[in-house]
Amino acid sequence: ALKAIIVRSANDDVYTEWVYPGGCLRPYMFDSYSANMNTWNFAPPDPDVVGEQWETLWQERLENSAPWGIGYISNPLQGPYWQDRSLSADFDRVKCAVMVIGGWSDCYPTALLRAYENLQCPKKAMVGPSGHWYGEEPVAVPGPRVDTRPIYLRWFDHWLKEIDNGVMEEPPVTLFVRRHSPPAARMPLEEPGEWRSENEWPLARQEDRSLFLGNSSLDESAAETNACDEFPYHASSGVASGIHWGGGIMPWGMPLDQRHDDANRIAYTSAPLEEDIEVTGTPIAKLFVSSTARVAYFRVKLIDVSPDGTEKLVRYGGLNATHRQSDVQPTPLEPGEIYALDIPLKTMSYVFERGHRLQVNIAGADFQNAWPVAEPGVHSIHRGGEHASHIVLPIIPRPANPLPPCNLQQLPPADPEKLLTPTEYSVTRDMIEQAVTARMGVESGDANNHLELQSAFTVNDREPAQAVLEAEGRFRLRRDQFDIEIHSDERTHSDTESFHHSVRVRITRDGTVYFEKDWSVSIPRELN
Numbered sequence: 376a377l378k379a380i381i382v383r384s385a386n387d388d389v390y391t392e393w394v395y396p397g398g399c400l401r402p403y404m405f406d407s408y409s410a411n412m413n414t415w416n417f418a419p420p421d422p423d424v425v426g427e428q429w430e431t432l433w434q435e436r437l438e439n440s441a442p443w444g445i446g447y448i449s450n451p452l453q454g455p456y457w458q459d460r461s462l463s464a465d466f467d468r469v470k471c472a473v474m475v476i477g478g479w480s481d482c483y484p485t486a487l488l489r490a491y492e493n494l495q496c497p498k499k500a501m502v503g504p505s506g507h508w509y510g511e512e513p514v515a516v517p518g519p520r521v522d523t524r525p526i527y528l529r530w531f532d533h534w535l536k537e538i539d540n541g542v543m544e545e546p547p548v549t550l551f552v553r554r555h556s557p558p559a560a561r562m563p564l565e566e567p568g569e570w571r572s573e574n575e576w577p578l579a580r581q582e583d584r585s586l587f588l589g590n591s592s593l594d595e596s597a598a599e600t601n602a603c604d605e606f607p608y609h610a611s612s613g614v615a616s617g618i619h620w621g622g623g624i625m626p627w628g629m630p631l632d633q634r635h636d637d638a639n640r641i642a643y644t645s646a647p648l649e650e651d652i653e654v655t656g657t658p659i660a661k662l663f664v665s666s667t668a669r670v671a672y673f674r675v676k677l678i679d680v681s682p683d684g685t686e687k688l689v690r691y692g693g694l695n696a697t698h699r700q701s702d703v704q705p706t707p708l709e710p711g712e713i714y715a716l717d718i719p720l721k722t723m724s725y726v727f728e729r730g731h732r733l734q735v736n737i738a739g740a741d742f743q744n745a746w747p748v749a750e751p752g753v754h755s756i757h758r759g760g761e762h763a764s765h766i767v768l769p770i771i772p773r774p775a776n777p778l779p780p781c782n783l784q785q786l787p788p789a790d791p792e793k794l795l796t797p798t799e800y801s802v803t804r805d806m807i808e809q810a811v812t813a814r815m816g817v818e819s820g821d822a823n824n825h826l827e828l829q830s831a832f833t834v835n836d837r838e839p840a841q842a843v844l845e846a847e848g849r850f851r852l853r854r855d856q857f858d859i860e861i862h863s864d865e866r867t868h869s870d871t872e873s874f875h876h877s878v879r880v881r882i883t884r885d886g887t888v889y890f891e892k893d894w895s896v897s898i899p900r901e902l903n
Contacts, residue, residue: 407623668752
């Protein structure tokens with residue numbers, strides 16, 4: 376039987392955490408991921424690994440493979456397709472010892488820590504500062520880098536070899552508590568902060584603090600009278616948001632100064648902090664909203680405002696309000712009616728420093744991270760009185776008796792010359808068509824294993840239902856036996872009624888077309 380595992384960078388719920396967070400399709404699934412996976416899934420196995428049977432195995436692969444994007448676009452609601460692929464359907468299935476490991480700059484710390492909280496087996500958790508890498512990888516950013524291999528060795532020595540090395544007597548949770556660093560398009564080589572051991576997750580000493588939305592302010596108490604703030608839905612909101620965890624161009628694609636999005640949002644800002652405040656856990660925005668539309672998306676950002684006015688995006692969350700009760704059966708909004716929404720933000724561990732200000736801003740889109748909903752509209756955030764919208768922050772006081780410091784093997788920072796640099800990452804606005812396009816491109820590998828990805832995603836403020844994402848993947852694999860190129864061309868677009876996805880995979884072998892196949896699917900919009 377399986378005795379122990381280590382899980383890095385994984386989902387507990389593939390629907391909510393990966394493909395349709397908040398009930399909206401994540402563009403990343405098609406701007407780089409699906410085209411990338413097509414080039415790999417339709418490529419031959421490496422003869423250097425599998426030997427002479429490579430061609431037989433390849434034929435089986437070509438006959439039985441289909442683009443992953445077909446399944447993604449065909450299942451816009453929570454259901455068996457996603458639950459069969461998700462741990463959250465039944466955490467109790469896991470009986471072996473589990474260590475989860477991740478980084479705050481990666482896609483997965485929320486899911487990993489939620490899984491840790493729900494698992495009933497022997498378990499440990501570690502979340503550092505980095506993105507989609509193990510801490511010891513030479514390109515792991517942001518640092519500080521640590522060598523996690525000795526941690527893995529002790530874990531498996533204990534569970535597989537029954538060596539009594541004390542690993543389960545140590546604090547089970549290790550966290551990196553982040554501090555402010557200036558926003559930039561690329562992840563920094565290192566972030567300020569500190570490593571800390573904890574006895575549990577969520578932290579037992581958590582003290583929830585509510586900050587209420589006021590007249591452009593973030594206040595300790597709610598106003599006595601009702602008020603509301605209106606803002607129009609612009610499908611192109613989110614130019615400065617970057618791509619969640621960098622997506623296909625990491626370590627690039629990070630959030631910029633959020634003031635670039637001033638025109639497309641409403642913001643609520645606190646007074647300067649009189650002392651440092653640590654937020655470790657999962658913030659929840661509790662909003663009272665209404666809209667002129669039947670379908671509306673609300674994007675909430677928690678921002679650290681520096682004394683010089685720079686706005687750093689710390690954490691975020693979003694919800695298609697038709698999913699307010701269920702991801703299985705969304706229900707439309709009644710225009711003008713007020714609804715209560717609970718919008719969890721991504722899990723975090725961050726210190727807002729003395730003299731800085733906290734800000735909550737809200738928009739109707741975040742186009743690089745959530746496919747725009749179809750209906751134009753004007754949204755309202757209600758505040759004060761019986762509709763006191765607020766955010767709940769998990770505040771962590773300093774422990775009365777701190778645990779011993781983490782015993783981690785420090786490594787030097789990553790070499791910036793070895794970090795991937797995209798061939799393109801741009802966001803441009805067409806003032807005549809009222810459209811915004813995000814373009815990205817990346818190349819990696821060498822002459823024998825060379826990958827190229829390119830995409831363009833265009834959204835339209837005048838007609839938000841009309842969005843188009845085109846992506847290309849090219850993978851060249853050269854061995855003594857062959858010179859093979861796999862081409863994947865995809866087009867994903869939406870209109871008022873449906874989502875459409877078409878794929879062509881074309882393979883050449885030694886310059887001659889060897890395989891070619893097309894797929895296409897159209898799926899009715901489900902209040903999205």
